[in-house]
Amino acid sequence: xxxxxxxxxxxxxxxxxxxxxxxxxxxxxxxxxxxxxxxxxxxxxxxxxxxxxxxxxxxxxxxxxxxxxxxxxxxxxxxxxxxxxxxxxxxxxxxxxxxxxxxxxxxxxxxxxxxxxxxxxxxxxxxxxxxxxxxxxxxxxxxxxxxxxxxxxxxxxxxxxxxxxxxxxxxxxxxxxxxxxxxxxxxxxxxxxxxxxxxxxxxxxxxxxxxxxxxxxxxxxxxxxxxxxxxxxxxxxxxxxxxxxxxxxxxxxxxxxxxxxxxxxxxxxxxxxxxxxxxxxxxxxxxxxxxxxxxxxxxxxxxxxxxxxxxxxxxxxxxxxxxxxxxxxxxxxxxxxxxxxxxxxxxxxxxxxxxxxxxxxxxxxxxxxxxxxxxxxxxxxxxxxxxxxxxxxxxxxxxxxxxxxxxxxxxxxxxxxxxxxxxxxxxxxxxxxxxxxxxxxxxxxxxxxxxxxxxxxxxxxxxxxxxxxxxxxxxxxxxxxxxxxxxxxxxxxxxxxxxxxxxxxxxxxxxxxxxxxxxxxxxxxxxxxxxxxxxxxxxxxxxxxxxxxxxxxxxxxxxxxxxxxxxxxxxxxxxxxxxxxxxxxxxxxxxxxxxxxx
Ligand code: DON
Numbered sequence: 189x190x191x192x193x194x195x196x197x198x199x200x201x202x203x204x205x206x207x208x209x210x211x212x213x214x215x216x217x218x219x220x221x222x223x224x225x226x227x228x229x230x231x232x233x234x235x236x237x238x239x240x241x242x243x244x245x246x247x248x249x250x251x252x253x254x255x256x257x258x259x260x261x262x263x264x265x266x267x268x269x270x271x272x273x274x275x276x277x278x279x280x281x282x283x284x285x286x287x288x289x290x291x292x293x294x295x296x297x298x299x300x301x302x303x304x305x306x307x308x309x310x311x312x313x314x315x316x317x318x319x320x321x322x323x324x325x326x327x328x329x330x331x332x333x334x335x336x337x338x339x340x341x342x343x344x345x346x347x348x349x350x351x352x353x354x355x356x357x358x359x360x361x362x363x364x365x366x367x368x369x370x371x372x373x374x375x376x377x378x379x380x381x382x383x384x385x386x387x388x389x390x391x392x393x394x395x396x397x398x399x400x401x402x403x404x405x406x407x408x409x410x411x412x413x414x415x416x417x418x419x420x421x422x423x424x425x426x427x428x429x430x431x432x433x434x435x436x437x438x439x440x441x442x443x444x445x446x447x448x449x450x451x452x453x454x455x456x457x458x459x460x461x462x463x464x465x466x467x468x469x470x471x472x473x474x475x476x477x478x479x480x481x482x483x484x485x486x487x488x489x490x491x492x493x494x495x496x497x498x499x500x501x502x503x504x505x506x507x508x509x510x511x512x513x514x515x516x517x518x519x520x521x522x523x524x525x526x527x528x529x530x531x532x533x534x535x536x537x538x539x540x541x542x543x544x545x546x547x548x549x550x551x552x553x554x555x556x557x558x559x560x561x562x563x564x565x566x567x568x569x570x571x572x573x574x575x576x577x578x579x580x581x582x583x584x585x586x587x588x589x590x591x592x593x594x595x596x597x598x599x600x601x602x603x604x605x606x607x608x609x610x611x612x613x614x615x616x617x618x619x620x621x622x623x624x625x626x627x628x629x630x631x632x633x634x635x636x637x638x639x640x641x642x643x644x645x646x647x648x649x650x651x652x653x654x655x656x657x658x659x660x661x662x663x664x665x666x667x668x669x670x671x672x673x674x675x676x677x678x679x680x681x682x683x684x685x686x687x688x689x690x691x692x693x694x695x696x697x698x699x700x701x702x703x704x705x706x707x708x709x710x711x712x713x714x715x716x717x718x719x720x721x722x723x724x725x726x727x728x729x730x731x732x733x734x735x736x737x738x739x740x741x742x743x744x745x746x747x748x749x750x751x752x753x754x755x756x757x758x759x760x761x762x763x764x765x766x767x768x769x770x771x772x773x774x775x776x777x778x779x780x781x782x783x784x785x786x
Contacts, residue, residue: 235711236768242704242714245527247735250717250777259785260770265762266292266600267689267781270299270393274384275602276784278376285602286314286373287381289610292600293366294385294441298434299393301419301632302402302619303596303689306440306452308634309361310614311500312369313487315674315682317607321489322373323672326365326482327503327665328358328636333471334662339642350642351649352409354470356622356635358666362614363444363452365482372484382445389438389630392431398780400428406620415625415632436630453477460628468624479663483554487674490564492518495683495706496676502558505550506613506671510699512542515569516576517703526708526718529744530579532737535703536723536730536750537576539696543725544588546695551657552665558657581749584728596620597689599672601764603682603771609764611672613687613694618649639666650691653726671698675706677766684712686763688776693731696722697759705765712765716774720758729753 235241242252262285264275274295275288283291289312296304309328315321339350349355370378393399403410403425410419418434419425426432443451451457458477465472487498488507492514499507516538517523524530545563553560562568575582575590597615615634616622622635641654648654658667669692675684684705688697697720704715719736723729729751732742745752760779765772773783 238709239711240709242526242708242710242718244717244719245735245738248719249735252714252717254713254717254777256711256713256767256772257774257783257785258767258770258772261605261786262603263764263771263773263783263785264288264292264600264602265764265773265775265781265783266296267303267598267760267762267775267779268296268300269782269784270388271296271304271600272782272784275600276786277384278381279604280786281380283376283381284374284606285604285608285610286369287376288604289600289602289612290366290370290374291381291384292602293362293612293614294382295388296598296600296614297362297631298385298388298437300598302406303598303614303616305614305616305621305632305634306362307357307360307621307626307631308614308616308636309358310365310612311504311668311670311672312365313498313500313611313672313674314369314373315498315609316373317682321487321498323485323487323500324365324369324482325485325503325665326361326368327668328361328634329480330637330640330660330662330664330666331359331471331476332473332662334637334660336660338660339637346643346646350638350640351618351635352412352623354465354468354622354624356637357470357472357624357633358636359472359476359480360634361480361482364449364480367444367449368482378448379445382441386438386441386445389434389441392433395426395428395430395432397428399432400425402619409618409620409623410625413623413625414627415620415623417627418625434630436627438630440629440631453480457629461626464626464628465624465633470624488560488564490514493706494678496680497702498674498676500670500672501560502550502667503552503665504668504670505546506669506695506698507673508550508560508563509542509546509669509695510671510673511564512545512569513538513699514702515564515566516541516573518566519570519573523703523707526704527737527741529741529748532721532730532732532741532745533579533581533748534576535700535721537582539723540584540725541572541575541587541591543692543723544584544591547653547725548655549657551667555661555664556657579748584725588725597670597691597694599687599689599760599762601685601687601762601773603685603764607682609674609682609685611674611685611687613670613672613689615670615689636666639668647726651727652692652724669694671695673698673702675702682766684763684765686761688759688761690759692724693722693758696720697761701761701763712763712767712772712774716761716763717777722755722758731755731758733758
């Protein structure tokens with residue numbers, strides 16, 4: 189067996205970035221659907237009067253002052269232009285934000301195979317203009333045959349089987365979730381909203397520079413399994429500029445469009461793909477599929493400086509951890525200047541404390557009692573705030589002791605012309621999930637089992653050190669960091685729809701975009717371009733983006749006792765903000781996405 193550490197490090201890196209191959213990328217051509225739209229680098233946009241011009245470090249690769257992309261009626265922002273186009277197609281046919289979000293979800297399963305999926309799961313936060321709010325948890329669950337120590341070898345060491353191959357997958361929730369959301373909040377038929385996805389799978393998608401790079405980046409994993417026949421026809425991605433058809437997936441999608449979730453969770457398609465998986469040694473059964481149910485919950489609702497956040501409750505840790513962090517920060521009258529050592533110290537310390545709770549206490553509430561109310565309480569945040577030293581770092585071990593006393597994912601945001609909003613994050617975990625591709629049904633299976641604490645106390649693929657609460661149990665949802673969030677303005681109107689990919693960095697990247705808009709009054713474009721930082725308690729270091737903090741700030745942070753680590757990118761966010769005259773849509777400049785509005 190391949191040794192776990194280097195493989196996992198490579199996968200975790202791949203899971204958070206696209207295009208990791210060292211071979212030169214093809215240049216963009218006429219078929220390229222993935223060129224981000226923006227002003228030329230030196231053009232500077234004059235922001236609305238309530239926004240302040242942002243200042244980033246000199247060497248930082250994204251410039252402040254990008255022009256916004258504004259839709260006067262509606263907006264969709266996703267990691268793939270064809271995903272956003274599918275949503276807009278449905279909106280223009282009169283669909284609402286939920287119809288469009290479901291269309292985007294299925295379209296990404298075809299047009300963005302590294303992360304869009306029907307073999308994974310996700311979360312959706314829905315805010316309807318009539319005041320209804322809801323969240324839908326369609327996270328995968330551990331198969332019934334899963335056991336606590338299933339990923340340990342004979343000597344008790346953690347293997348890579350929670351990450352790669354046929355045993356790495358939880359029972360997929362995506363089809364159940366998307367169909368459920370449509371049935372409850374949509375206005376169109378499944379056949380209508382799935383039409384773009386079916387068309388993309390049957391007629392093919394253009395292999396543009398982004399798809400080509402993504403497939404080449406995932407080649408080492410894809411070529412181990414049957415997906416190579418579709419995605420690496422001659423050992424290489426289909427030629428740049430050619431068309432990639434997915435007939436098996438098209439058949440599956442057509443069946444779902446006709447017969448709904450049952451086409452995926454029961455009957456011949458389910459029989460075929462589960463048998464194919466079991467022949468290879470997998471453990472998901474027809475019984476697992478028959479039992480799978482998505483779960484509706486009220487959002488985690490919190491107030492931050494007069495704004496309202498509607499976020500995802502467990503089984504995702506996203507909403508609770510963001511709320512806990514922002515509650516800690518709210519106790520400071522204002523935040524230190526963006527990019528200063530004080531800013532990094534306060535944000536890092538708040539994340540460190542919130543992640544200590546996340547890693548120990550959060551898990552699937554159907555299995556473990558989760559203290560949501562306590563963790564999101566402002567008085568509890570005040571106690572944590574009091575443990576933050578004045579301009580010095582506190583080791584995670586010390587903070588944890590005090591507190592005891594007392595890759596691949598994609599996010600998309602949709603707003604329709606009535607002001608209904610949907611924030612959805614969905615994942616296979618790694619780029620191309622476990623690598624396992626079921627040929628009979630045409631999709632990649634997730635490797636979500638690695639989000640459990642496969643060996644409590646030992647780091648997972650993302651270096652998260654998690655406790656007993658998140659240990660593997662059959663039928664249990666593995667803890668997630670996905671953080672789809674809707675922010676309401678002080679008058680209760682829709683302000684922001686936001687979420688990210690990036691494992692635990694989802695929490696930090698999503699919340700920093702929110703802070704940049706609410707506290708630092710940046711335009712959404714600047715809020716997304718701004719350098720980010722990350723702290724997840726363990727490893728006990730502050731991660732910053734390369735050239736994202738000024739050298740003297742990094743020196744100050746080291747002097748304060750921080751281990752400062754530098755990474756390539758923290759999160760890939762897709763967000764929409766209500767602005768004068770419509771909605772501003774921004775896809776992360778670190779990503780390949782594109783907002784489309786009208
Ligand atoms: O649910 C989670 O927290 C992870 N499975 C998300 C993985 C992810 O974001 C990978 N992308 N970089």
